[in-house]
Amino acid sequence: MKAIVIGAGLGGLLSAARLSKAGYAVEVFERLPITGGRFTNLEYEGFQLSSGAFHMFPHGPGGPLARLLEEVGADVQIVRSGQTALRVPLKKGSTDYGAGFRDIPFYDFPALLSNKDRLKTAFLIASTRKNRPAGSTLQAWIKTQVKDEWLVRLADSFCGWSLSLRSEEVPVEEVFEIIENLYRFGGPGVPMGGCKGVIDALEAVIAANGGIIRTKTEVSKILVENGKVTGVLVNGEEHEADQVISNIGHAATAGLCGEALSGEKYAGYLEMLETLQPSAGIKICLSAAEPLIGHSGVLLTPYAKRINGINEVTQVDPKLAPPGRHLTMSHQHVAPENVKDLEAEIELGLKDLKAIFPGKKYEVLLIQSYHDGWPVNRAASGTDPGNETPITGLYVVGDGAKGKGGIEVEGVALGVAATMKKILG
């Protein structure tokens, strides 16, 4: 059996590793000169920045991505991060960090509520595990339960950091699936060597299983006969395959199918693709001699104007920065209406950093933004259309086809695992 993978991002390489381990002849085609997509390292001024992701697994060594890596035999060490912290103003009623702040553990968030709301929240934490809310956005649901703006701030900061969305954009079902996964798998972790540590390990597995990865090689067409995939076209040459796994999102995949997807039979699928919205975000990479966060956990910043959260990966792997320096990266969600004004959004992010780290010395290394054709997620979390396509033998993996309740790369892993189950049984 032969499988062709389009795109050597994380989803593509996970698929290639799994299929090659199962005995498939696997060939991966990647348009760019580098592999890893938005999940690899970019070397910049001696730092290991990233092409997208934050050198972090949302569920660390116990999550879906770690499990899949273990299953395929990829040699990656994932170190569990410290507790996620929340930076909150010192004085109740403050709406920013101007008059001082303190950090509290994430799980202490109810401590900032009134006694009544704290009781209500404790009740909800217990009861919602059995009776999950449904049918609204997270924010709308919170507002029907507790009238404290703190919970909306917290939800926005968590959704912004982990999904690059606002709480009013996320279906409440998706969030409760995420919460269940946090119970199941635990919190984040950092892969040693950063994203590229994972990519290198996957490539080693693929090579050991006889698979081939071709960079600088673009697939121009997906070949289909009688509703079934038969291969791909590369530089005018036909490459036959029993299965084609696309890591470039549903819309671009459909584009490569061309007229094979015309006709009434496929109209519903194509219409659904029109509704898919990528999510946008900005990452600001900081260099500092003294640590800015000081621990390996995520720092969520619910009282910042734009920045949702920050991590300091050198707390786990100092090699991600030159000796004596730390690498600290902030993430901010960009609302769809603000994508046209990224410079203003970046300004607000830089201002936030000054308020979050007053009196600290740091340099801005690089500011990276992601949207449209190279987004945070090709499908906003909660809207992923699954891994199947109307073409038999053609699957989509990656952040345009994440599994339910899977934050970022965990969603990619869940989607790949589901796809492999369909193919391998």
Added chain:
Amino acid sequence: MKINENCVGCGQCASFCKKGAIEVLGKARATDACIECGICAPYCPVRAIEVQV
């Protein structure tokens, strides 16, 4: 070197530039240090870099 409207500002080009000649702020911009070597162009994930020959 021309950077077209496809650019999202991901900075991938800047990390491959040997001359430190790309500034990124929402979009990439080539500075005066750019020598038109074209090394960055194939690394752009959204085909935003047009190198003049």
